[in-house]
Amino acid sequence: MELSHLDRQLLNAAQKNFPLHPQPFKVLSDQLGIAEQEIIERLNILQQNKAISRLGAVFDHQRAGASTLVALAVPEQDIDAVAEAITALDEVNHNYQREHTFNLWFVVNASDQNVVDQVLEHITERFDYPILDLPMVKNYHIDLGFPL
Amino acid sequence: MQPMNDALTRKIMAATQDGLPVCEHPYRVIADQLGITESALLEAMNNMLSQGLIRRIGLVPNHYALGYRFNLMTVWDIDDGEIQQLGKQVGQLSFVSHCYQRPRKPPDWNFNLFAMVHGRSEDEVNQQVAIIQRLLGSACSEMAQLNSVKILKKTGLRIRND
Known part of the structure; x- marks a missing residue:
């Protein structure tokens, strides 16, 4: 969808530092000089049009549990079935097929490292393909939102 | 932590x-x-x-719906002595949404820096890759671009309350 000037203002102002305040939209209203009701209506429309995925907290996956990025090198003829089986796992929250020898890339997320290890064990027992376990060593991106 | x-x-x-x-x-x-x-x-x-459990509170734009249809996972093999400094610089680029150092797994996998880039066209994304390449210079010995063929699953972090 095409964003209006107001939409851009809202999205840029509220990607980070959304007020932790009983009436957060009132705070935004004071900051931007736009009526609280207008902000709420506009954000509801943006959400209905899927221009916003959600409004909420972005959790730090590392501190909020344990996670790792995993890649599998799956032969072309097996890829659909394996992709489906991986997607079906509760602990998998991103799964992409990519152009590379390692062609299936997914994130395993769980409450602690033991569970992540168990999921990896389960995957290696079930599928005998080359696997990469690539946990984050360091995050170099300071998440300040995305200028729109 | x-x-x-x-x-x-x-x-x-x-x-x-x-x-x-x-x-x-x-x-x-x-x-x-x-x-x-x-x-x-x-x-x-x-x-x-x-x-630090919550990184930020805010609107999460749907980049795809807003026209940022081209995303690319780029991976780089960077000199261990320079990765800290260069990783920070790559992580600060406005079109990079994720930038992580991850372990090498030789001989299959020698890349140690991951950067996800987003653009509105293939051209734009190619230019972004070139910008990263120039920034890394000779500290980078090899890189690869892993286009996504299919998004099979994409959900936020799920926490079960049990």
């Missing part, structure tokens, strides 16, 4: 992972669901922010 263990913290994560309602008193709605007061919720979320 503090692992998440507190019961209230878990409850709050489970209740807010699909987002806050867009209405006059969004925190009150969540607090009512959890059976706590609005001020207790605000205080707990404030603590989670200062502990």
